[in-house]
Amino acid sequence: MPSHDYAPTRDDRFAFGVWCLQNRGRDPFGDVTRREFPALECIKGLAQRNCYGFEFHDNDIIPFGASATLRDQIVSDIKKLMADTGIKATMATTNTFYHPVFKDGAFTSSDPAVRLFATQKVMRCIDLAAEFGTEIFVFWGGREGVEVDASKDPISAAGWFRDSLNFLCEYVRSQGYKIKFSIEPKPNEPRGDLFLPTVGSVLAFIQTLAHPGMVGINPETAHIKMAGLNPYHEFAQALDAGKLLDVHLNGQKPLRFDQDLTFGSDDIKEAFYTVKLLLDHKYQGTIGFDAHPYRTESDPWDFVDRSMRTYLILREKARRFAECKEIQDILKELHGAHAELAGYAKSFSKEAAAKLKSMDLNPEALVSRKLPYERLDQLVTEILLGVI
Numbered sequence: 001m002p003s004h005d006y007a008p009t010r011d012d013r014f015a016f017g018v019w020c021l022q023n024r025g026r027d028p029f030g031d032v033t034r035r036e037f038p039a040l041e042c043i044k045g046l047a048q049r050n051c052y053g054f055e056f057h058d059n060d061i062i063p064f065g066a067s068a069t070l071r072d073q074i075v076s077d078i079k080k081l082m083a084d085t086g087i088k089a090t091m092a093t094t095n096t097f098y099h100p101v102f103k104d105g106a107f108t109s110s111d112p113a114v115r116l117f118a119t120q121k122v123m124r125c126i127d128l129a130a131e132f133g134t135e136i137f138v139f140w141g142g143r144e145g146v147e148v149d150a151s152k153d154p155i156s157a158a159g160w161f162r163d164s165l166n167f168l169c170e171y172v173r174s175q176g177y178k179i180k181f182s183i184e185p186k187p188n189e190p191r192g193d194l195f196l197p198t199v200g201s202v203l204a205f206i207q208t209l210a211h212p213g214m215v216g217i218n219p220e221t222a223h224i225k226m227a228g229l230n231p232y233h234e235f236a237q238a239l240d241a242g243k244l245l246d247v248h249l250n251g252q253k254p255l256r257f258d259q260d261l262t263f264g265s266d267d268i269k270e271a272f273y274t275v276k277l278l279l280d281h282k283y284q285g286t287i288g289f290d291a292h293p294y295r296t297e298s299d300p301w302d303f304v305d306r307s308m309r310t311y312l313i314l315r316e317k318a319r320r321f322a323e324c325k326e327i328q329d330i331l332k333e334l335h336g337a338h339a340e341l342a343g344y345a346k347s348f349s350k351e352a353a354a355k356l357k358s359m360d361l362n363p364e365a366l367v368s369r370k371l372p373y374e375r376l377d378q379l380v381t382e383i384l385l386g387v388i
Helices: 018-022 039-048 068-085 112-132 154-175 199-206 221-226 231-240 268-280 301-323 325-335 350-358 363-367 373-384
Strands: 014-017 053-057 088-093 136-140 180-184 215-217 247-249 287-289
Touching: 014 018, 014 088, 014 301, 018 039, 018 053, 039 053, 039 068, 039 301, 068 088, 068 112, 088 112, 112 136, 112 154, 154 180, 154 199, 180 199, 199 215, 199 231, 221 231, 231 268, 247 268, 268 301, 268 373, 287 301, 301 325, 301 373, 325 373
Parallel strands: 014 053, 014 287, 053 088, 088 136, 136 180, 180 215, 247 287
Antiparallel strands: none
């Protein structure tokens, strides 16, 4: 029997970014509304809530410009906490967007010295990730873009980005680290236009790299919706390509600034299909949440509990979808038509082509087939509303 208390366990593989919990409620129009939580407090709080892992930028835990002594002490403290609690460092990334040196990009800055500084900073963060046993390293190009198209040629910028990633792939190989890279697409903000805005653009870019097998995609719900696209389809494209290395789940109202709302808070049906997709196709990575507690919150813990609970409820709804006889009967009917023709065009031969050209595929007969999508959609709605 399924559990209905929706209490998370380590087996659920939930992870949160330390930066999510450290968010202080500041926005472009208002100052902070809560204190900053130290990294150790964030990680400890996640472990106490049965989170499998935590994700981090280098400067979430190591202050920019920290001495080697301070860095080593922080690393020692975090590794001890990890050993004591069993929590994992599931994803690492580098902050190459906050410091003013990155005002015109990191890997795509027009200044080669800035590009090298960014690459150097990433190398050091890769070393840090390796110390924590992290195996996924994400690149979110928050400053990799333009406001003024005349400022840089996008093909040259793609080349600079490619050179940096190729160099870093070779660095990982040379060190013997078990780390794969994952690129996180976003269409805009904080730049007017960001390079590699969608899953499709990242897939195309990966194929131009020297080691495409080392690089995948980390799609984020909000970033996808900022482009007016469907997260269900974008996640599916990454899965189909075998490149879904990590996920960032959150909420977003379409075509607005990056809101980083709690997962499922804006479009519950869309969130349901995302969860169902990951389950149906046996996604093996962590379930990462990248959102911010509301500015009105005094601490981040209701946000953490809510995110995990919503996912687990939607996972239970996906089970009910699979067990609903009427839904399964409709799907069987929809996908059972002309079963003798299924897969006919999967492999080509001259004989198969000649036979296909001679087939009598009567469109008038085909169009008369009933497609009960209204009923199917209503059944999904009733599952989500608790009627079924």
